[in-house]
Amino acid sequence: MLATRVQNDLSRENAEIDRSLQAFDALIDCRFAQAKQLRLDVAEKRLTLEQGRARMAQIRAWTERDIALARQINARIETRGAEFEAAAENLQPGTKSQIAAQKAAAPAARQAVTTRATPVRLRPDPAAPEIAQLAPRETVTVTGGRDGFALVETPSGMRGYAPADTLRIGTASVVTPRSVVSGGTDVQTLAATNVAKRDNFSQSVQVAERAAALGFELTS
Incomplete structure (x- = not known):
């Protein structure tokens, strides 16, 4: 049955987004830990400032590469997400309206x-x-x-x-929502959960990108 297949595909996709986010977060945590240790090594004179700056440039380059890959993954996630939204709408009309309302409910800056x-x-x-x-x-x-x-x-x-x-x-x-945990297995609920998980992944990449641009400096 088509509905069952879409449900299974959405469940797998949502689980894969979770795994991708966990892997990306762990990798970026590692890069920032490397930068923190490097600052300590320079501060305690285990490395010269010149050596520290060279190594920091390498860490920054690695991080930029990691983020570039995450952006590619995010683009693929968004493409698949749009396809899932269309499939869910065909199976359960009103899905796109629910998703639009979900997005509109997000608080303004x-x-x-x-x-x-x-x-x-x-x-x-x-x-x-x-x-x-x-x-x-x-x-x-x-x-x-x-x-x-x-x-x-x-x-x-x-x-x-x-x-x-x-x-x-x-x-x-300031009040914040809890992370999304799918409360159902119907297509509409899974599609709405997929949107929230996609948003979390995209947000994580954006935050890491800004932090990397401003946070990998080494001063005397």
């Missing part, structure tokens, strides 16, 4: 102020690499988030995740 010093991390995970530090009462732009972390952009242009409970919009706390 908002200005928030930090309530205390807080780290900005590469991923919405307290164990993720720290890529920036926000001062108390610093203003940032919130453009989304999940799992208790807000996706923020700092005044310097760095994007990353800050704990939502350290941010206020006016007098209100």
